[in-house]
Amino acid sequence: MRRLLLISNSTLHGGGYLDHCEDELRDVLAGVGSLVFVPYALVDRDAYTASARERLARLGIDVRGAHEGDDPRGALEAAEAVFVGGGNTFRLLDRLQRLELVDVLRRRALGGMPYVGSSAGSNVACRSIHTTNDMPIVHPRSLDALALVPFNLNPHYLDPEPGSTHMGETREQRIVQFHEEHATPVLALREGACLRVDGDRAELRGTRGGRLFRRGEPPRELETGARLDELLRG
Amino acid sequence: MRRLLLISNSTLHGGGYLDHCEDELRDVLAGVGSLVFVPYALVDRDAYTASARERLARLGIDVRGAHEGDDPRGALEAAEAVFVGGGNTFRLLDRLQRLELVDVLRRRALGGMPYVGSSAGSNVACRSIHTTNDMPIVHPRSLDALALVPFNLNPHYLDPEPGSTHMGETREQRIVQFHEEHATPVLALREGACLRVDGDRAELRGTRGGRLFRRGEPPRELETGARLDELLRG
Numbered sequence: 001m002r003r004l005l006l007i008s009n010s011t012l013h014g015g016g017y018l019d020h021c022e023d024e025l026r027d028v029l030a031g032v033g034s035l036v037f038v039p040y041a042l043v044d045r046d047a048y049t050a051s052a053r054e055r056l057a058r059l060g061i062d063v064r065g066a067h068e069g070d071d072p073r074g075a076l077e078a079a080e081a082v083f084v085g086g087g088n089t090f091r092l093l094d095r096l097q098r099l100e101l102v103d104v105l106r107r108r109a110l111g112g113m114p115y116v117g118s119s120a121g122s123n124v125a126c127r128s129i130h131t132t133n134d135m136p137i138v139h140p141r142s143l144d145a146l147a148l149v150p151f152n153l154n155p156h157y158l159d160p161e162p163g164s165t166h167m168g169e170t171r172e173q174r175i176v177q178f179h180e181e182h183a184t185p186v187l188a189l190r191e192g193a194c195l196r197v198d199g200d201r202a203e204l205r206g207t208r209g210g211r212l213f214r215r216g217e218p219p220r221e222l223e224t225g226a227r228l229d230e231l232l233r234g
Numbered sequence: 235m236r237r238l239l240l241i242s243n244s245t246l247h248g249g250g251y252l253d254h255c256e257d258e259l260r261d262v263l264a265g266v267g268s269l270v271f272v273p274y275a276l277v278d279r280d281a282y283t284a285s286a287r288e289r290l291a292r293l294g295i296d297v298r299g300a301h302e303g304d305d306p307r308g309a310l311e312a313a314e315a316v317f318v319g320g321g322n323t324f325r326l327l328d329r330l331q332r333l334e335l336v337d338v339l340r341r342r343a344l345g346g347m348p349y350v351g352s353s354a355g356s357n358v359a360c361r362s363i364h365t366t367n368d369m370p371i372v373h374p375r376s377l378d379a380l381a382l383v384p385f386n387l388n389p390h391y392l393d394p395e396p397g398s399t400h401m402g403e404t405r406e407q408r409i410v411q412f413h414e415e416h417a418t419p420v421l422a423l424r425e426g427a428c429l430r431v432d433g434d435r436a437e438l439r440g441t442r443g444g445r446l447f448r449r450g451e452p453p454r455e456l457e458t459g460a461r462l463d464e465l466l467r468g
Contacts, residue, residue: 009401009402011401012401013399013400013401014399043411043414088411090370091411091415129370130369130370130371130372130373131369132369132370133369133402134403134408135364135365135366135367135408135409135411135412136324136363136364136366136370136377137364137408137411137412137414137415137416138364138415139364139376139377142373143370143373156400156401156402158400158402165247165248166247166390166392166425167243167245167246167247167390167425168243168367168390168392169368174368174369174371175369177277177321177322177325177369177371178369178371180277180371181325181371181372182371191400191401
């Protein structure tokens with residue numbers, strides 16, 4: 001009975017850290033008194049964990065960094081809930097692989113431990129990180145991720161900009177390129193949006209909605225509140 | 235005596251394919267009657283090769299696709315010059331690795347065969363593709379590339395946009411993240427810019443200039459005409 005909250009971005013323009021999704025956090029973490037924060041996507045783990053600790057204290061939740069102490073695996077094994085922070089997705093997955101945390105995170109999250117991910121932390125919850133927006137600053141041994149859901153996310157989704165003179169690929173073109181190589185569906189979350197999963201039920205929440213890309217089909221516009229249970233069936 | 239032209243982008247807004255860098259192409263390919271086009275960054279290799287063939291015919295150069303015939307290695311071994319087209323950098327490097335073309339391309343280019351790269355084709359000429367902007371739609375066995383130069387490029391460089399409300403990392407932030415993991419210098423080329431290398435001489439050409447990122451130093455603004463020989467010394 002998985003219980004996931006996968007957030008597109010932790011800070012929305014004009015707001016503070018996790019402000020825009022505070023109600024969703026309270027909801028998915030209802031009854032949780034402490035959690036383990038996974039800070040490996042950023043280089044300064046202590047500072048990153050301190051931010052999360054300060055912010056979640058305001059929700060009445062104690063935070064321990066997975067890197068604090070010398071047994072991150074044991075910490076995750078015993079965690080009441082986890083929050084996997086954003087940053088660089090390649091670095092995050094690489095560290096999870098090297099520290100041998102992939103299996104324990106997957107097992108615990110599929111077993112019902114609440115899992116909150118933001119940006120890179122949402123990418124790694126999915127089938128693979130092939131649809132991250134990040135720069136490949138390190139080379140993980142595989143791009144396969146936790147597979148808590150059988151599809152991929154694209155966070156920070158940007159609609160094609162009319163009148164842009166930049167010649168790099170649009171986000172949509174990049175996802176179409178992904179589908180030239182793989183059949184995995186991609187749920188694109190605009191900033192402000194998030195995905196809530198409870199068991200076999202999935203719902204798009206937050207603001208600004210998303211788009212669903214399936215190989216060989218035109219992208220489908222999704223509004224807040226859209227049910228996406230079908231995506232969980234793989 | 236390497237002879238390289240590494241282009242940021244093959245098409246500049248408002249112009250046709252390779253129009254903005256035609257003079258540079260004529261210069262680096264002076265005396266060349268035919269070249270091998272490397273189309274692996276895009277999925278439709280025939281269509282891509284046909285575009286390059288049509289465009290380079292106007293410069294009096296015959297084009298053969300590396301994928302035409304069943305011996306891409308032999309084609310590169312015998313090539314008068316190569317042009318490696320843009321598209322997805324991960325796919326390009328993956329195919330070069332699988333087809334065992336990395337060594338022959340490297341040896342021939344370092345031996346003096348003119349090498350022209352555009353976008354992904356410029357990335358793979360460098361030490362690694364860790365600083366590509368592309369989505370990791372496939373997973374090459376290594377991100378090490380041809381290492382025709384001992385630094386990395388970032389093509390399609392975008393300056394931070396004042397007033398942007400998007401919360402994804404700026405290009406500058408991404409390159410700073412790369413330097414949290416590696417010491418390799420990164421030459422960022424704005425669209426319109428290119429790098430010409432002849433032996434131990436390197437010069438920024440084209441339009442709009444670039445920026446040089448070295449680990450632990452503030453980025454350095456570079457104008458067209460800047461000499462970058464020091465970068466070649468590694």
